[in-house]
Amino acid sequence: MKAARFLETRGAAWDRLEALVSKAARKGLAALNEDELHELTRLYPAVAVDVARARMYGMDPQTQQRINRIAILAHGLLYRRPRARPVPAVWRFLSWGYPRLFRRLWPYFVLAVVLSFVAGMGAYVCARIRPATAYVFVPGPIEMPHKGPGVTPEDISERFRQIPRPPMAAGVMANNIKVAFQAFAFGITAGVGTCYVLVFNSMMLGGFAAHFANHGLSYEFWSFVLPHGVLEILAILIAAAAGLRLGASLALPGKLTRLSSLRAGAREAVFLVLGTMPMFAVAGMIEGFVTPSDWAAGLKIGVGLLAAGTVAAYLLLVGHGAARTERAV
């Protein structure tokens, strides 16, 4: 008879808590007034205990489900982190957290640089020694402008000059961010996928560079690539470092279980890759507007170096002090 008595005495509490949680279902706790909030905090623990008692008494499944559902909803309302306001959070991240995160994860960045350099140089040397191998690294046959007295970097970018600039800047930006996201996500294959993305892209660049060098167009090639390329390559390397961080957390969990190591790694790595988005935005602008412009090659490269240098200084110098204390919520 315990069960029936239990139903009788506790029914009112369930009804009341159900009324409260359904009132807060849409707008959250803001929908409740002060008295109702107190009531919610008072009722929830008792109803949570009722869930356990109902299970113990072997109450009918429908009643069990009902109390459980009410308790889950109340639990979701009560146990949550204070919601951070987005604008201050983003500002704090960019002005403090991100450079620190980069400096904390520098070994992964160095690893990405080394991998990329080895792959790129390997492809470059191969294609320099045996020019035919350039087509292994470079997608499709490319038309080479013949080296002559009149060839300028603008001839190389001729194909790009025909594409209107605003859509091209947007397209380049989107594509690069996509590659960065992939470099991060593929890290979940214990880093193998990230290495693949990184090595593939580095070899392509090395192959291109060798191909142009074989035709004696090195200067023209680099003066086309460098203005936007320096910042782009820097950002891709950071994204790859994020992927390697994710991969390492899975491959080398240390004292943690593999799953909790993966979670901790993902939490660090995801912010490392998200922080590259503004860099790609700037690089896309340069590629869309500066690279195809009529400026002198030296000036264009200067713009690229300036942008990359600014980012490098930001990553190395910003955020060394203590964090400003967050305002209590």
Next chain:
Amino acid sequence: MQDFDFIETPENVALERPLAGIGSRFSAGVLDNLLIAGLVAVAALLFFAFASASMAGEFSGFSRAGWWGAAVVIFALFALYWGYFVFFEMVTNGQSPGKKALRVRVVREAGGPITFTDIAIRNLLRAVDGFAFYGVGGICMFFTKKAQRLGDLAAGTVVVSEQVRDYTARTDKRTARTWEQEIGAEALRASGLNPQEFHVLYNYWKRHNELTLDARRKILPQLLHPILQRAGQQPDDRSFEALEAFVEALLSKAVEAEEEASRRARDSGAAT
């Protein structure tokens, strides 16, 4: 894969959450992707409109505006592809439109609503999970206890089902068979109800703890309407709580009368 996930609360009670199955998650994914495809189609039409307007445009000013429009569209496509799930899961606390339609929600494994970090991780990893039409994610869900794809594993999230079964639609056949034996003539007389009315109210009262409050609020005034009307009242005149108290009082009076009658019958039987 199991059907339920448990969260330990600070009260040391394990609350259970029904997990969303592969089927409902796949359906939700199909719906979301159809919606994305629709939006992409609109964006593509806009892109071609801008592009052709720019090509045909004689005036350079108009042409430039057209190309800027095209740039915005390209960027919107990108943002749509990567941002659709992030945006909706952020705004609706874990429910993209497809998930909403299938009544499933993303929650933290540890309990409570998801954060931006969780959402960013689980949706960036779609790049891997989505491989071969979510083949990678599907296989992963099949082999994990809580039906998690790689993104869920890395972010520490689970997708739970929020379908609430509507018990109001079912009748209890067992009670329907025996109600005539349960209601005595004395109880009927004391309550002033006819057998059907008594049966309905009696069953309502027996099961009222299993019904959701909303369902009860909906049903009870309907059940009481003819009875109160006979007494010259409207159910709307009284609060729901008063109506329930009225039913309880009516039924307990009837049951007491019935018990009294049977006791008297027993006593008189013993006397003879």
